[in-house]
Amino acid sequence: MPSASLKAFEDAQKNLSKQRELLDEAAVFIDEALKARLLVKYVDYPNISTWIDETSNNSVLTKLENLDFDKYASNLDEDLLDLDFKSALNEDAELVGEWEILHDAEKPKLRKSLDALEALDRIRKNSKLSDLNITDQMLGAIEGIPNVGYAQILDDLDAAIKALPEGKTVDFYKVVSDGNRGLVNANNVWDRRHSWLTLKKIKENETFLTNADEVRFEVELERINGVNHAVPDIYVTKSDNGIARIIIGEVKAGDNVITSNFNSQCTRYFNEITDIRNLRLFRRDEVTLTKQQVIDAWKNGGLLDNPVVEGLFYKFDNDVVQSGFDPDIDLLEDYLKNNNDWFNTIFETSF
Amino acid sequence: LKELKKIPYVFEIAAFAEQFVIFTSNTELKLLPNVFIISLEELYLAKSSENCIIYQTRKSGVVFLLSKDLSISEFKGTYGILNAFSYRNGFIVTNVKSRTYHYIERKLRESQDLKYYFNKSGKLNEEYLFKRLGDEITLFTLSQKEVSLTFDIPKDFGFDASPVEGIFNLESTIYIPLSNGQLMAVDITTRKLIWKQERVGKVRIYEEKIYCIADYTIKELDAKTGKIIREKSMQNLVESYNFKPTGEHKVYDDCIFLMSTGKPGRVAIYDRKSLDFLELIEIDEMIPVGQNHVHWHNNRLYILDFVKNLHIYERE
Numbered sequence: 105m106p107s108a109s110l111k112a113f114e115d116a117q118k119n120l121s122k123q124r125e126l127l128d129e130a131a132v133f134i135d136e137a138l139k140a141r142l143l144v145k146y147v148d149y150p151n152i153s154t155w156i157d158e159t160s161n162n163s164v165l166t167k168l169e170n171l172d173f174d175k176y177a178s179n180l181d182e183d184l185l186d187l188d189f190k191s192a193l194n195e196d197a198e199l200v201g202e203w204e205i206l207h208d209a210e211k212p213k214l215r216k217s218l219d220a221l222e223a224l225d226r227i228r229k230n231s232k233l234s235d236l237n238i239t240d241q242m243l244g245a246i247e248g249i250p251n252v253g254y255a256q257i258l259d260d261l262d263a264a265i266k267a268l269p270e271g272k273t274v275d276f277y278k279v280v281s282d283g284n285r286g287l288v289n290a291n292n293v294w295d296r297r298h299s300w301l302t303l304k305k306i307k308e309n310e311t312f313l314t315n316a317d318e319v320r321f322e323v324e325l326e327r328i329n330g331v332n333h334a335v336p337d338i339y340v341t342k343s344d345n346g347i348a349r350i351i352i353g354e355v356k357a358g359d360n361v362i363t364s365n366f367n368s369q370c371t372r373y374f375n376e377i378t379d380i381r382n383l384r385l386f387r388r389d390e391v392t393l394t395k396q397q398v399i400d401a402w403k404n405g406g407l408l409d410n411p412v413v414e415g416l417f418y419k420f421d422n423d424v425v426q427s428g429f430d431p432d433i434d435l436l437e438d439y440l441k442n443n444n445d446w447f448n449t450i451f452e453t454s455f
Numbered sequence: 456l457k458e459l460k461k462i463p464y465v466f467e468i469a470a471f472a473e474q475f476v477i478f479t480s481n482t483e484l485k486l487l488p489n490v491f492i493i494s495l496e497e498l499y500l501a502k503s504s505e506n507c508i509i510y511q512t513r514k515s516g517v518v519f520l521l522s523k524d525l526s527i528s529e530f531k532g533t534y535g536i537l538n539a540f541s542y543r544n545g546f547i548v549t550n551v552k553s554r555t556y557h558y559i560e561r562k563l564r565e566s567q568d569l570k571y572y573f574n575k576s577g578k579l580n581e582e583y584l585f586k587r588l589g590d591e592i593t594l595f596t597l598s599q600k601e602v603s604l605t606f607d608i609p610k611d612f613g614f615d616a617s618p619v620e621g622i623f624n625l626e627s628t629i630y631i632p633l634s635n636g637q638l639m640a641v642d643i644t645t646r647k648l649i650w651k652q653e654r655v656g657k658v659r660i661y662e663e664k665i666y667c668i669a670d671y672t673i674k675e676l677d678a679k680t681g682k683i684i685r686e687k688s689m690q691n692l693v694e695s696y697n698f699k700p701t702g703e704h705k706v707y708d709d710c711i712f713l714m715s716t717g718k719p720g721r722v723a724i725y726d727r728k729s730l731d732f733l734e735l736i737e738i739d740e741m742i743p744v745g746q747n748h749v750h751w752h753n754n755r756l757y758i759l760d761f762v763k764n765l766h767i768y769e770r771e
Contacts, residue, residue, distance in 0.1 A: 339717060345654065345656070346654040346669030347668075348699050350701045375761055376717060411499065418537075423589075431537050432538050433535060
């Protein structure tokens with residue numbers, strides 16, 4: 105290249121970088137006109153006014169301009185006394201949106217918690233939320249459980265949602281909020297723990313659930329002819345070599361697995377599955393359950409003389425154990441006592 | 456179909472010959488045409504054949520036998536009928552005490568001890584019983600009262616799959632569903648593979664045709680050759696009604712009934728001759744899995760739900 109042309113090229117490059125620098129400076133120029141307008145608007149709110157005055161973040165100003173003044177100004181002003189909270193909002197003005205959600209959920213302490221705000225911010229970025237019909241209002245209304253705070257529950261919810269198959273998940277919102285039930289049930293810690301354990305089990309079974317034809321969630325409990333009948337918590341339809349099958353996951357979140365409706369639940373599920381290997385009863389890690397407890401419960405409930413149950417265990421023996429169990433001659437109770445595979449399958453393993 | 460009646464407190468339903476039988480604790484139930492009602496307080500199990508029905512009110516007890524003339528015979532003793540199977544004009548049941556098969560039929564006053572026993576998975580025809588245990592299938596010849604053949608499916612046929620539940624036969628051909636979704640047809644006498652078909656899913660035989668549900672498609676196979684005669688996608692049914700054929704299916708001369716598990720209970724009806732979808736019946740409660748809860752008899756559809764309500768529909 106001739107030297108004159110080279111010089112012209114170098115000059116042009118310098119010009120270009122100068123222009124870029126000017127553009128960058130312009131970007132951090134604070135919108136003084138907006139600032140002035142907001143100072144007038146929030147004149148009666150000293151902490152907001154100070155924040156406006158101090159900030160060099162245009163996003164903060166934009167958020168304050170769009171804030172529902174009558175609804176939020178007073179409480180935001182009060183919360184800005186918390187300097188950590190103020191600093192966090194100054195760094196990420198988007199958190200004002202999360203603050204509004206927790207404000208609307210009437211959670212005055214939580215709305216200043218950085219962990220809570222950031223967790224809410226993270227989950228709201230999950231693109232699957234709207235498809236699953238999970239609203240900001242639901243997220244705000246979620247309550248923690250002992251040893252698992254609000255932020256942790258949101259992270260667990262986020263992880264569970266990511267594990268669910270897209271476009272094939274039905275009624276998952278019920279785990280979060282089904283009327284007053286689910287994670288939002290402020291009056292019942294067991295209900296919330298049940299939903300939280302469901303989230304954990306979804307995450308643990310991510311690979312299995314990803315390949316499902318449909319994953320359906322129910323949390324309702326109904327009474328039929330005076331008997332409690334639970335609808336399965338996790339109801340999976342999955343094709344196995346072309347055959348569509350039902351796989352049921354029941355979540356027992358209490359201190360006891362053998363609850364008053366344990367037998368009615370089991371009876372129902374045994375009538376829905378075609379294979380013992382398609383049933384799981386999940387429980388909390390710290391809750392102990394022995395095989396004998398299950399056998400005793402089933403015996404008391406008449407399940408061991410139920411031909412449907414006998415037939416399922418007969419098939420299980422043919423497929424898995426191969427001990428030659430014969431339900432017409434052998435007692436199912438003895439078979440269950442002498443074998444651990446069924447217990448491990450239903451009560452001790454993932455899907 | 457239009458709903459004709461809903462009857463509560465029904466334990467079990469069964470069809471044999473021209474009769475339809477309802478086992479119920481409902482003493483208020485009025486007689487229906489061509490329906491025989493057996494009133495009892497409890498029922499363990501009932502099994503039907505073309506000639507009769509056997510039932511027990513409780514496990515390991517007396518067996519009752521209902522004959523075509525609607526007379527009921529009682530066989531006292533300790534019997535198991537979970538694996539009972541029809542034989543000649545009656546049934547073969549298990550005597551729990553002697554651990555042998557006993558034959559019962561209307562003409563007998565007492566059960567007849569056959570002096571042998573075979574822990575079976577099913578019956579193929581009047582000649583063979585079979586046992587499926589793991590990869591192995593054992594055939595038991597009733598006339599010889601002994602095991603006649605044993606197959607190890609993967610080893611003997613070079614397959615990479617195990618036999619699963621649902622084995623059936625047509626004459627001397629035994630049809631064995633495999634764990635990878637294939638269906639194999641084997642000649643019982645020569646032990647030779649006749650044909651093998653891919654991805655057949657759940658299967659039922661009717662006359663000389665096999666009706667399969669796999670990959671949300673209904674297929675009709677020629678039982679002799681294994682070739683697909685026709686097939687129809689069920690995708691419209693899945694998309695329009697979210698119906699998934701997770702239950703079993705039953706085949707009758709004019710219709711095929713496909714069941715789905717869970718709530719609500721659903722039965723999709725297909726025309727057997729054209730494989731066209733005809734109608735979807737929906738009831739509030741779930742229909743337990745298996746073959747015993749849906750019957751098509753004399754132009755009536757009987758559906759027994761999980762909470763013992765019998766729903767009767769009639770062709771309009």
